[in-house]
Amino acid sequence: MDTKRLLFAFILGFYMLDIAAQKSGFDFNEVAYTPSETTFRLFAPRTMKRVRLTVYDKDAPLPWENYLKKDSLGVYAALNEYRSYKMKHVGGDVWQAVVKGDLKGKYYSFNVADHTRVGMACVPIPFTYKTYFGETPGVFAKAVGVNGNRGAIIDLAETNPEGWENDRRPELKSPSDLVIYEMHHRDFSIDASSGIVHKGKFLALTEPKAIAHLRNLGVNAVHILPSYDFGSIDETRLDQPQYNWGYDPVNYNVPEGSYSTDPYDPLVRIREFKQMVQALHKAGIRVILDVVYNHTYDIAHSNFQRTYPDYFYRKTDRGDGPERVVGRAGLINYGPKENTGTYSDGSGCGNETASEQPMMRRFMIESVKYWATEYHIDGFRFDLMGVHDIETMNQIRAEADRIDPSIFIYGEGWSAGSCAHPAEELALKANISRMPRIAAFSDDIRDALRGPFSDDRKGAFLAGIAGEEESLKAGIAGMIAHPQIDYNKVNYSKKPWAAEPSQMVSYVSCHDDMCLVDRLRAEMPQITTEELIRLDLLAQTAVFTSQGVSFLLAGEEMLRDKKGVHNSYNSPDEINRLDWQNLTRYPQVFAYYKNLIRLRKNHPAFRMGDAEKVRRHLHFLPTEPCLVGFYIDGREVGDSWDRIVVILNSSKEPREVSVPEGSYTVVCCDGVIDEGGSEKTEGGKVVVDPQSALIIHS
Numbered sequence: 001m002d003t004k005r006l007l008f009a010f011i012l013g014f015y016m017l018d019i020a021a022q023k024s025g026f027d028f029n030e031v032a033y034t035p036s037e038t039t040f041r042l043f044a045p046r047t048m049k050r051v052r053l054t055v056y057d058k059d060a061p062l063p064w065e066n067y068l069k070k071d072s073l074g075v076y077a078a079l080n081e082y083r084s085y086k087m088k089h090v091g092g093d094v095w096q097a098v099v100k101g102d103l104k105g106k107y108y109s110f111n112v113a114d115h116t117r118v119g120m121a122c123v124p125i126p127f128t129y130k131t132y133f134g135e136t137p138g139v140f141a142k143a144v145g146v147n148g149n150r151g152a153i154i155d156l157a158e159t160n161p162e163g164w165e166n167d168r169r170p171e172l173k174s175p176s177d178l179v180i181y182e183m184h185h186r187d188f189s190i191d192a193s194s195g196i197v198h199k200g201k202f203l204a205l206t207e208p209k210a211i212a213h214l215r216n217l218g219v220n221a222v223h224i225l226p227s228y229d230f231g232s233i234d235e236t237r238l239d240q241p242q243y244n245w246g247y248d249p250v251n252y253n254v255p256e257g258s259y260s261t262d263p264y265d266p267l268v269r270i271r272e273f274k275q276m277v278q279a280l281h282k283a284g285i286r287v288i289l290d291v292v293y294n295h296t297y298d299i300a301h302s303n304f305q306r307t308y309p310d311y312f313y314r315k316t317d318r319g320d321g322p323e324r325v326v327g328r329a330g331l332i333n334y335g336p337k338e339n340t341g342t343y344s345d346g347s348g349c350g351n352e353t354a355s356e357q358p359m360m361r362r363f364m365i366e367s368v369k370y371w372a373t374e375y376h377i378d379g380f381r382f383d384l385m386g387v388h389d390i391e392t393m394n395q396i397r398a399e400a401d402r403i404d405p406s407i408f409i410y411g412e413g414w415s416a417g418s419c420a421h422p423a424e425e426l427a428l429k430a431n432i433s434r435m436p437r438i439a440a441f442s443d444d445i446r447d448a449l450r451g452p453f454s455d456d457r458k459g460a461f462l463a464g465i466a467g468e469e470e471s472l473k474a475g476i477a478g479m480i481a482h483p484q485i486d487y488n489k490v491n492y493s494k495k496p497w498a499a500e501p502s503q504m505v506s507y508v509s510c511h512d513d514m515c516l517v518d519r520l521r522a523e524m525p526q527i528t529t530e531e532l533i534r535l536d537l538l539a540q541t542a543v544f545t546s547q548g549v550s551f552l553l554a555g556e557e558m559l560r561d562k563k564g565v566h567n568s569y570n571s572p573d574e575i576n577r578l579d580w581q582n583l584t585r586y587p588q589v590f591a592y593y594k595n596l597i598r599l600r601k602n603h604p605a606f607r608m609g610d611a612e613k614v615r616r617h618l619h620f621l622p623t624e625p626c627l628v629g630f631y632i633d634g635r636e637v638g639d640s641w642d643r644i645v646v647i648l649n650s651s652k653e654p655r656e657v658s659v660p661e662g663s664y665t666v667v668c669c670d671g672v673i674d675e676g677g678s679e680k681t682e683g684g685k686v687v688v689d690p691q692s693a694l695i696i697h698s
Contacts, residue, residue, distance in 0.1 A: 026094050026359075028140035028366045031108070033153055038103045042087065042095045042110050042138055043359060044307050050086065050113040051095040054135075057081040059107050059145030059152075059264070093308070093359075107150040109135040112307055136306040139363060141251050142370075143266040146236055148229040148251045152266035156374065159270040161278055169378050170220065170284045172406040175439065175502040175549050176609035179597055180288065181219040182510055183554035185227070185259050186243060190573050193580040202227075202259050202272040206279035214285055217557055217590070218597035221286040221408075223381055225511060227273070228289075229254045231297035232570070235263035243576060245511060245569045247349070247383060248297040252367055277376050288379035288408065289371055293355070293364050294387035294415075295347035304353070312363075314354045314420040315341035346387045348416030355388040356421060364392060365399050372403050385411025385440065386428040387419055393427045393435050410505050410549070413440030413497075433499040439549055441505045444492050445475025449508050449539050450519050456566060459523035461650050462535045464691075466625035472648070473620055473628055478547035479504040480611045484620045498548075502609050506548035508539045511568075515553060517561045533559070534691040537592050537671050538648060541693040542628075544600045545646050547607065547614050557593040558582040588671065595673035599695075602675065605632040605639040613637055621659065626651040627688070631660065634697065641697040649688040656687050659696075668695035 032039040040053050058081070087095040087110075113132045137144055137151030145152055172178065189196040189204035198204045205211070205222070214222065226246030233242050235257040246256065255273040257263030277287050296302040304312035346352040354360050371377040380400075382388065393409075400407040413429025424431070429440045447453065448471035451460040460468045470489035477485060478501025479493065487495050498504045509516040516539060520532050527535075536559065544550050554560075555578040562568050562575050583590055600606045608614050617636050621629035629647035634640070643662060649655045661684040665677035670689040681696060688694045 026092070026362075028363055030138040030140050031142065031151065031153060033104065033155060035102045035104070037098055037100045038153060040087065040097045040099070040108065040110075041090075042112075042307060043093055044095055044110075044112045045114075045309075045311075046089055046093050048095075048112050048114050051089075052111040052113070052132075053085045053087050053097045053099075054109050054111070055083050055085070055099060055103060055153075056107040056109075056150065059150055103153045104155055106153050107145055108137070108153060109150050110138050110307065111135050133306045133309060134301065136303045137251065139303045139307055139312075140253055140366070141303075142253055142374075143270060144229060144251055144254050144257075145266060146257060146263045147234065148231075148254065148257070154266055154270075156270070159267050159274060161271060161275045164274060164278060167278050167281055167376055169376065169404060169406065170281060170286050172220075172286065172378075172408075174607070174609040175408050175437075176547070176607035177601070178221050178286070178408060178549050179219045179544075179600065180221045180223050180505075180549065180551045181214065181217070181554055182223040182225070182551065184225040184245060184511060184576065186573060187576045187578055188554055191577040191579060194578065195580065198261070200259065201261060202255070202269075202276040203261065205276045211279060211283045211285075214280075215283055217594055218601060219552065220284060220601075221288055221379065222280060223288040223379075223551075224290060226290050226292055226383075227256055227259065228252050228291075229256050233258045238263070241572060243570055243572055247292050247569070249292050249295075250297055251303070252291075252293070253370055274375060281376070286378035286408075287376075288381055289375075289377045290381045290383060291368070291371075292383040293367070294353055294382075294384040295349045295351050296353070299343060299351050308359075311357060312353055312360050314344040314346070314352050316344045316420045317341050344418070344420035346415040346417045346419030346421075347384055352387050352415075352419055354421075355392040356425075361392045361395065364388075365396055368396050369399055369403065372400060372407060378404075378406070379408035379410075382409070382411030382427075384415050386413055386415040386426050388427045389421060389425050390427050390431055390434055391425075393438055397435070397438055408439070408549075409437070410439035410441070414443075429493070429497050432497050432503050435503075436499070437503075439503045439505050440497075441507060441510075441551075442475050442479055442548060444471050444479060444490060445504075445506055445542070445546065445548075446508055447491060448472040448475060449542060450516065451523055453513055456514060456519065456522040461626065461628075461648075462520065462539055463523050464626055464651050469623045469625070469628050472542065473623070473630075475504070475506060475548070476542065476546045476628070476630060477501065477614055477618060478506075478611070480547075480614060482615055482618070498611075500609070500611050501547035501614055502549060504546075504548035505551050506543045506546040507551035507553075508543055509553045509556060510551070511553065514564070514566055515560055515562050516556055517559055518564050521561075522564065531691065533586065533589060534671055535650070536589065537596075538650060538691060538693055540593060540596060541646075541668070541695075542648055544596050545606050545693075545695070547609075547618065550597075550600060552593075554578065557590050559586045559589045592671060592673055595675065596668075599667070599673060599675055603634070603639050603641065603644070605634045605637050605641065605644050608637050621647070621657065624655070627655055627657070629657055629659075643698045645686075645694075645696045647686070647688045647694045649693070650691060652690050654687050654689055656685055658685055660684065662698040664696035664698050666694070666696050668693055 087097040141151040143152040186200040229251035230246040231250045232244035255269040260269035262268040448468040471491040479498040481496040617633040631645040666679040
């Protein structure tokens with residue numbers, strides 16, 4: 001048989017296994033508990049020689065070498081009361097075990113074994129032996145012990161806070177109505193100046209001070225950075241300084257233990273996460289979860305790899321792969337190199353998952369459904385969405401619609417490296433028009449304002465550097481086709497990529513890269529505090545008057561900084577924390593943000609949500625270097641104001657600008673927003689102050 005036929009047979013074999021698993025109705029409900037019995041099911045290769053389930057009385061937070069003891073199946077396990085069960089192959093790639101009795105409060109793990117090894121790294125043995133890939137709580141654990149090493153058997157109903165059955169999503173008529181506030185749990189509340197009791201915890205967002213701040217600011221959605229169980233924080237050592245953003249997933253469907261008040265109790269992290277969601281919902285604030293399905297913390301120790309080796313990952317070729325780390329007898333061994341290819345790294349984190357694989361796709365769909373139903377999550381931000389395939393994202397959108405069409409889905413429309421999948425099939429920004437009602441971040445407007453991601457010292461519009469005006473116009477319109485935008489002059493996108501403005505997330509800063517204050521200081525080292533504030537407010541005016549979905553990094557309303565750190569993913573709290581004293585140091589900044597958000601929410605002209613309306617009713621004024629202006633036919637789109645004029649001037653000089661003749665009320669001028677508007681102006685010319693925005697209406 002030639003190479004092509006072998007390859008075809010290999011692919012067909014995997015495909016048939018996928019079909020079998022799907023026909024079996026496997027939905028990754030790996031543990032189904034009742035007081036009388038618990039059913040365990042696992043998606044693992046039918047070719048495995050043994051799949052073992054072990055049920056423990058206790059969790060095992062310590063390393064394996066402290067617990068070695070041989071069990072009844074000849075495999076080492078922890079030194080506490082346990083019992084092992086052989087799981088039965090029940091069709092396709094599904095294994096099952098039913099254990100009688102009430103197992104609530106106990107812990108479990110799976111272990112998958114094959115007979116493919118001959119010898120070991122250090123001792124040659126002339127026959128095959130069982131290779132266990134290592135203990136795992138499965139790929140879809142819903143409750144875990146400390147550090148997520150073992151699954152926990154619980155009754156999920158016991159994690160519901162009082163009144164949970166009455167919890168409802170705050171109303172949302174259009175994604176364009178969202179004002180998203182991106183925050184990390186520790187950043188927001190860890191500093192003593194926050195005055196919050198549960199510092200760095202889910203419960204911080206249940207406290208009156210936190211809720212009052214968010215409501216006063218006016219945001220209606222909180223985007224929380226990864227809050228699932230991730231690998232970079234040791235939950236047994238929370239008395240020691242530890243920080244990470246959490247983009248290193250371990251258990252995708254369990255809240256992170258370090259954000260709970262007791263990571264050792266499997267129920268606490270779940271209950272406190274739900275309390276957080278409930279409190280935010282009562283305040284009229286939606287909750288968006290940052291999800292990272294594009295890669296795992298590593299390959300060898302990942303739950304994916306330990307249940308179905310190599311199925312969930314993409315590879316670039318069929319050459320010699322790296323030595324595979326496998327667990328045998330509870331220990332770690334290094335297996336021989338295999339002719340299995342090289343793992344692709346489109347995530348920039350050492351691996352990339354294969355969303356096009358039917359059961360990886362099913363996993364992602366079921367995971368989103370689970371968070372939306374069990375935890376009442378209102379939206380999902382997909383990290384490196386460009387690693388995933390378009391079909392998977394569209395299926396996720398369809399399943400979310402069945403739960404609630406108002407669930408907002410958006411992500412990064414790029415990858416962090418080359419992916420082992422055709423670019424035309426990936427959920428990249430350029431392909432957003434093929435993903436209805438899914439949005440992507442606009443690095444176009446971000447970098448038009450503050451300069452490129454690749455060079456912190458290079459400025460753009462805010463630095464008074466001409467050339468990015470057309471890119472800014474494209475962002476203001478929501479990256480849609482518009483007769484007054486020349487996409488040949490747009491920085492990254494030479495054609496419109498959004499079919500509707502609500503498919504574009506408008507922002508100037510996020511957790512990645514420098515915050516806005518640090519970026520302005522990096523590109524303009526001699527900048528004064530007064531000038532910095534003026535440019536900061538100007539940047540956010542562009543964001544919040546654009547037709548996309550508005551997005552704000554937590555702390556920008558306090559003029560936060562991160563001491564100039566470009567990538568603070570594991571920097572200590574003193575770098576990442578919000579200094580709440582800035583609210584009294586710079587009260588004008590918070591006031592401007594608050595009034596700007598209120599202005600957007602009060603005036604539908606800034607959030608039309610319809611591409612045809614934007615093309616018809618948003619008109620750009622003649623562009624000049626470092627100056628972009630536009631006006632909107634307000635009443636034509638249901639606004640209480642007739643004509644609304646917005647002019648952004650980033651130069652250090654005042655600028656005279658021609659506007660349509662009329663009698664206008666000034667609502668934003670020289671860094672102050674007064675929606676009531678006590679100042680009037682007449683005629684067809686206005687003067688815009690240096691490094692600031694002017695907003696007037698008739």
